[in-house]
Amino acid sequence: MSGFVGVIVSDSWLHSQFTQVELRTLKAKYVSVRTQSGRVKVGDLPAVFVKLKAFTEMFTEDEIKDILGESYKDMDEEIDFESYLRAYLNLQSRATAKSGGSKNSSSFLKATTTTVHHSINVSEKASYVAHINSYLADDPFLKKDLPMDPSTNALFDLVKDGVLLCKLINIAVPGTIDERAINTKKVLNPWERNENHTLCLNSAKAIGCTVVNIGEQDLIEGRPHLLLGLISQIIKIQLLADLNLKKTPQLVELVDDSNDVEELLGLSPEKVLLKWMNFHLKKVGYEKQVTNFSSDVKDGEAYTYLLTALAPEHSGPGELETKDPTERANMVLAHAEKLDCKRYLTPKDIVEGSPNLNLAFVAQIFQHRNGLTVDTKKMSFAEMMTDDAQTSREERCFRLWINSLGVATYVNNVFEDVRNGWVILEVLDKVSPESVNWKQASKPPIKMPFRKVENCNQVIKIGKQLNFSLVNVAGNDIVQGNKKLILVKKAGRNSQMESFKDKNLSTGIFFLELLSAVEPRVVNWSVVTKGETEEDKKLNATYIISVARKLGCSIFLLPEDIIEVSLSLYGILDCSILIVHFVKNMILSLYAYSSPRNLSSFYYNTPDASPVAPVDGEREIVLVSEVSNMAINDAGSDSALSPKVGNEEASDQVEGKESPDGE
Numbered sequence: 001m002s003g004f005v006g007v008i009v010s011d012s013w014l015h016s017q018f019t020q021v022e023l024r025t026l027k028a029k030y031v032s033v034r035t036q037s038g039r040v041k042v043g044d045l046p047a048v049f050v051k052l053k054a055f056t057e058m059f060t061e062d063e064i065k066d067i068l069g070e071s072y073k074d075m076d077e078e079i080d081f082e083s084y085l086r087a088y089l090n091l092q093s094r095a096t097a098k099s100g101g102s103k104n105s106s107s108f109l110k111a112t113t114t115t116v117h118h119s120i121n122v123s124e125k126a127s128y129v130a131h132i133n134s135y136l137a138d139d140p141f142l143k144k145d146l147p148m149d150p151s152t153n154a155l156f157d158l159v160k161d162g163v164l165l166c167k168l169i170n171i172a173v174p175g176t177i178d179e180r181a182i183n184t185k186k187v188l189n190p191w192e193r194n195e196n197h198t199l200c201l202n203s204a205k206a207i208g209c210t211v212v213n214i215g216e217q218d219l220i221e222g223r224p225h226l227l228l229g230l231i232s233q234i235i236k237i238q239l240l241a242d243l244n245l246k247k248t249p250q251l252v253e254l255v256d257d258s259n260d261v262e263e264l265l266g267l268s269p270e271k272v273l274l275k276w277m278n279f280h281l282k283k284v285g286y287e288k289q290v291t292n293f294s295s296d297v298k299d300g301e302a303y304t305y306l307l308t309a310l311a312p313e314h315s316g317p318g319e320l321e322t323k324d325p326t327e328r329a330n331m332v333l334a335h336a337e338k339l340d341c342k343r344y345l346t347p348k349d350i351v352e353g354s355p356n357l358n359l360a361f362v363a364q365i366f367q368h369r370n371g372l373t374v375d376t377k378k379m380s381f382a383e384m385m386t387d388d389a390q391t392s393r394e395e396r397c398f399r400l401w402i403n404s405l406g407v408a409t410y411v412n413n414v415f416e417d418v419r420n421g422w423v424i425l426e427v428l429d430k431v432s433p434e435s436v437n438w439k440q441a442s443k444p445p446i447k448m449p450f451r452k453v454e455n456c457n458q459v460i461k462i463g464k465q466l467n468f469s470l471v472n473v474a475g476n477d478i479v480q481g482n483k484k485l486i487l488v489k490k491a492g493r494n495s496q497m498e499s500f501k502d503k504n505l506s507t508g509i510f511f512l513e514l515l516s517a518v519e520p521r522v523v524n525w526s527v528v529t530k531g532e533t534e535e536d537k538k539l540n541a542t543y544i545i546s547v548a549r550k551l552g553c554s555i556f557l558l559p560e561d562i563i564e565v566s567l568s569l570y571g572i573l574d575c576s577i578l579i580v581h582f583v584k585n586m587i588l589s590l591y592a593y594s595s596p597r598n599l600s601s602f603y604y605n606t607p608d609a610s611p612v613a614p615v616d617g618e619r620e621i622v623l624v625s626e627v628s629n630m631a632i633n634d635a636g637s638d639s640a641l642s643p644k645v646g647n648e649e650a651s652d653q654v655e656g657k658e659s660p661d662g663e
Helices: 012-016 020-037 042-049 061-069 081-098 122-135 154-161 163-172 190-206 216-220 224-239 249-254 258-265 269-283 301-310 325-337 347-351 355-368 376-385 389-404 422-431 449-465 475-479 496-501 503-507 509-518 534-550 559-563 569-591 596-604 618-627 648-654
Strands: 630-632 641-643
Touching: 012 081, 020 042, 020 081, 020 216, 042 061, 042 081, 061 081, 122 154, 122 163, 122 224, 122 347, 122 355, 154 163, 154 190, 154 216, 154 224, 163 190, 163 224, 190 216, 190 224, 190 389, 190 534, 216 224, 224 355, 249 258, 249 269, 269 301, 269 355, 301 325, 301 355, 325 347, 325 355, 347 355, 422 449, 449 475, 503 509, 503 534, 503 559, 509 534, 534 559
Parallel strands: none
Antiparallel strands: 630 641
């Protein structure tokens, strides 16, 4: 933790157009050009902008030069950082216009967190406030501030210390954050406040949120569109938590045979919810197929039939007889309230087809009355389909990590979703940019089996180039869904990480001492146990994960993984993340109080340029870049850390920082 407060832009309007993560990334690119030549000229920008994913498919370098030429007649004119940002926004608006003004729609766990669209949905805000008021009203720390008035900005003010978001994550997935790690003093200093936000963002990623273009400073500033996007994801994870066979084995009633059960295992929560809804609608004679939570439900008819199927004792003829959609929506909500479904949406939200609120409404109905029966034969079959606990935890770990990268495809089940090779190629492109030959890749849906094999063969080829352990793994193994090889279980190597298999690590004391060595004040030893009993080990393990996230680590382990010392490949990956962060933080500690001359030489000394004194926002960018070049040496060399090529993106993801172009 460096106490970094963000990149400051003097023009308040210009500052509001970017998230802190975007500003840091753009600043890093600006500084990179300036470091090489001593100044940044207009003529330098086309080569920089054309490499951004947002523009690379829209413009050539010459086209960008022509656009800049409309504002700048002299390509040799020096350009300051704020002018550079304005040039970026100008190009961004041209790209939007060129694409017809279309914006990518956000799916369930990919709420929009970009700066292109800043408006907020008032109904959604009111719904989320009502949800928070309901679930956190009795919280000892927050009850003094609840209930909030949805018509005010109380929500955005309350999140600024980070406590509310941490508490909300624990409501969504209990036990994610050890509340002993949350700073809950009445008045938090900037360091403690930043720790809470770092803990929040890393924990949000750990439960499956896609955190794109949002950083600690954005939360501190209480930026509404970013906060609502994050809160929306957290609440939906809570509402859809039971939509899987593990939590609700009765869902097996929705399918007829074993092949359908396998398909059900791979469906996203929204699709399972739609399948459940259509299952009941079909039983009561509703002839249409509901395919979304917007246009297909806005007339209220599907809701009327669904509630009739689930709660016929509360149904009345008026709901179907009325011709006014708003009147019908009112009746639907009154019917739902009789099932104890809280009114988090209005008749207007139904009629206007608000997708997020309608999805939440249907999920709430499912939670209160799913209408499924217990078929003993099918239930037994469903239990046979489930994986062992270790495999399930590994799948969960990889799934959450992949989704945290912000790849275009959302992964619901690793074993099913990676079989065509496309998702793994997206991940490789994130971890090692430009390693994928997209001209030789086939994008889903893929009908021809050999195209899937081609994708997976390229995955294996790139993996070997990156020194992955892929002994006896072929592209067809991925296509066939070979679970053990997809996870790349124990590679049989003896490496410097062998000591992490020591069973004594299960107490958690070693990891807590290591965390304390990085930052002594981060561990509260008064809450640490000796780890002698299973219960004490669990307490320590839970605390370790929260403290590590608080320091900025992206951790996807469960407490059980620490207790059982089950460090297979995914565990080693997490250890590498920890070590990279430990190194970064130790370097920061060593240099934080050095002279300016030492700092500038450390950050910016290059063979081709004189050292440049760091300015606001530059220190952490460059340092992260330096640290990101270090990774665990899997080949068993004498060095625990070795240089790797193309790991800048991995470091950005570890920090929960995404560039505006998705690089």
